[in-house]
Amino acid sequence: MTLRLLPLVAAGLLAATVFATPALAHEAQLDDVRIAHPFATPTPPGAPNGGAYLDISVAGDSPAMLIGARSPASDSVEIHDMTMNDGVMQMRPLEKLEVTPDSPVRMRPGGGHHLMLMALSEPLAEGDTFPLTLEFAQRGEIEVDVWVQRADEGSEAADGHHDH
Numbered sequence: 001m002t003l004r005l006l007p008l009v010a011a012g013l014l015a016a017t018v019f020a021t022p023a024l025a026h027e028a029q030l031d032d033v034r035i036a037h038p039f040a041t042p043t044p045p046g047a048p049n050g051g052a053y054l055d056i057s058v059a060g061d062s063p064a065m066l067i068g069a070r071s072p073a074s075d076s077v078e079i080h081d082m083t084m085n086d087g088v089m090q091m092r093p094l095e096k097l098e099v100t101p102d103s104p105v106r107m108r109p110g111g112g113h114h115l116m117l118m119a120l121s122e123p124l125a126e127g128d129t130f131p132l133t134l135e136f137a138q139r140g141e142i143e144v145d146v147w148v149q150r151a152d153e154g155s156e157a158a159d160g161h162h163d164h
């Protein structure tokens with residue numbers, strides 16, 4: 001397994017000095033794939049599942065394919081798509097999620113793609129962090145730190161973070 005993780009400190013310094021982005025920003029790089037600001041929303045006691053969100057962009061010419069994820073925070077992690085069907089929110093698991101250079105993936109609470117933590121080991125509490133491993137076809141795996149934040153905070157931190 002090849003695991004190349006840009007240390008958080010280095011990423012933070014780079015962001016602060018070069019891009020002047022918020023201190024909350026954090027990201028990781030796997031070859032030409034960048035994972036920005038992974039966060040999850042707090043869950044109420046007893047909630048079986050939780051949602052996690054992140055941005056994925058690819059700098060090279062060839063698309064990246066997310067084919068799986070896992071975390072010690074839950075039994076399994078599924079890639080989900082949430083859509084409105086006749087006024088009803090529906091989530092369906094995807095086997096894979098393609099990210100092209102032209103269309104980065106930007107996961108946010110409230111719709112679209114997200115990662116679903118299935119069967120949480122314990123409720124996600126604001127301020128917690130947990131590791132999440134993402135598996136990409138060809139490019140291999142990368143582990144990121146997911147920060148548990150309220151949806152608005154997480155989204156804002158992620159939104160303030162786009163630097164290109």
Ligand SMILES: [Cu+2]
Pocket residue numbers: 080081091114115116
């Ligand atoms: Cu879901």
